[in-house]
Amino acid sequence: MNDIEQVDCIVIGAGVVGLAVARALALAGREVMVLEREAGIGMGTSSRNSEVIHAGIYYPEGSLKARLCVEGRKALYGYCAERGIAHKACGKLIVATNAAQAAGLPAILDKATRNGVDDMRLLSREEALALEPALECVAALLSPSTGIVDSHGLMLALQGELENAGGMVACHTEVVRLQANADGVLVETADGTRLQARTVVNAAGLHAVAIAQRIEGLAQEHIPKAYFAKGNYFTMSGRSPFERLIYPAPDPQAHLAGLGIHLTVDLGGQVKFGPDVQWVDGADDFQADASRAAEFEAAVRCYWPGLPAGSLQPGYAGIRPKISGPNEPAADFRIDGPAAHGVVGLVNMFGIESPGLTSSLALGDYVANLISA
Template sequence: MRPLTTSAAVADAVVDYLVIGGGVVGLAVGRRLAQRGGSTLVVEKNRRFGMETSSRNSEVIHAGIHYPRESLRTRLCIEGRERLYAYCQQQGVAHRRVGKWVVAQGDAQVARLDALLAHCGAVGVAAELIGGARVRREEPLVRADAALVSPTTGIIDSHALMAALLRDLTDAGGDFACCARVVGMQKRDAAGLYRAEVATGDAAAPVMGVRAPVVVNAAGLWADRVAAMLVPGAFRLHFARGRYYVLAPGAPRLRVRRLVYPVPAGAHAESLGTHLTLDLAGNIRFGPDVEWTDANDDYAPGPAPPPIARAARAIAAYLPAVRPEHLVLGDIGIRPKLQRPAGPFCDFAVRDEAPAGMPGFINLVGIESPGLTASLAIAAMVDQILHG
């Protein structure tokens, strides 16, 4: 990783593919396009790859069971899950299929589990329903009258995944430039090239031009702003700030062998609830919760204490051993959502802007969960749009 090399005397750089955003999706897209043989440049405004949504998430390989049947999220999650497991196996990226339980308490929640099981069958994802006796036998700390078992859910080292994608990108001749923020875009010129104005941090040449016939906007939390440089008003992102909680030093050691999720509040809810995840070392983490915000870059804990008591109540519904004094604040992440607060479900936007008169400009907007799982499938879809 290096800053974009600049010189006041050097003309605009010209590449075949410009990818804006160095998170997991941008790296997956850049890798795919570089392996086609064309010159590829991935630019990232931060000092290294994946410093925003891609590294501030649950690191879960999702099965694809929580999204509408015909949605891009479902299709790309299911396809991406299989691509990702195969890629991790080939590249030695640390991961594990630990499985997931979605747990229910009471008749109303069990009925929602029945509906979720039927949905799994409709989309072709393996799942089964188990009763409370088996829950207590296999996970004594978990309280549930029933659980939906998702055996294809897993966990992954997201940093190792991005490092492998970056290695593939550069091995294929592609370039990655950090500290390179796109501040403006110009439409295609007579030669069919878009021009991106890239802030470099270099006093001698603070803005460098990069020209390309293909531009892929994978800017994550900033994707609506990048899109607006060429297609004003096309998208508006909403930002869901989410806190994660970990066990405090001295808290009782909890032994849970799989991921545990509460039943979502409703079909296609804006959150999957404050769930229990594991890292590859077996450490437990809870979250994220949801706090809507206008800021897409505020990771500070804030002056007020975090709502640990509220989180503990949500967790205790399925893990009664947890008390507020057992939890401390961990990471904070922000999800870029096209879905507005309390609004209807919004799908991933993977949009070719050719109908708007901009062929070769691809917008990837609202790529929140399960974007990490879907990343390789999203890259394949972009390739298909561009090359058929």
């Protein structure tokens, strides 16, 4: 056994959530090592999203997504302000472009209020256009506490705090085998390194289910099926005519696999559109699908009729790590500790999709508390 290194805590995955979990554990006095298979931090879902700070509007009352989004949003604004991380509470309009969507707005407002989002209000068409003259809608909801953040700056800050607290991030380190035992979990990496950890947190995002399937001693019944929902983004040159984010109101009958093709503005004032929902078989296709340009243009024209023809260019794509499939209600975050699966020292984080970025600090605290309980 002398070739096995003893480690207190291992976090698998150096995306924003893995880094937030590792930081929380390190600040609680634990020795933490983050293992990341890619060349750097945040190269998966964390760098391929809308960089939106969500208010906590759409999620079922009492769900982890609702609770941790609201907690995480408040924590994130404070964290970014204290540390000089670029961010902006630019606000968001959820716009109804037909009567059916308008009829659904009060229910969205009610759900948001029950989730603890207390600053939203309904707007008439005239009030919405007074805020955003380029807009077209019949009614809208204003969410002042929605914003945008520099996700890479956030991750660098989390990594810095982790390292200042004695933790470390090891990139180019793929986990290939795990074995549960009486002392925790034995972790083996692709180069043959073996680490015996008292605690292992599987925060591998798109690959969390695949990692769980490699854990000897974890029953299959505790591993959900993985689904992958690709989201394409299109960009446009020039500054945005909108100051706020513009989201189409969802169809009241639709399951929220995504939030529609929305318009977001980055911190430099550039506009981007997306994501859509394209169900795919794996987690490795990050090429924006140029053939969807016409579909995007039609969707955007519903709320921005002045979109210049042919101005959309394929940008990038991200993939949502889902544990619910097409035509199913969106699953909640699933965080399984030993009480759920019986493996000492193991926490599996499944389905950590949006609002994972917004919820990251709250997710870190949640997992740290779960481990110390």
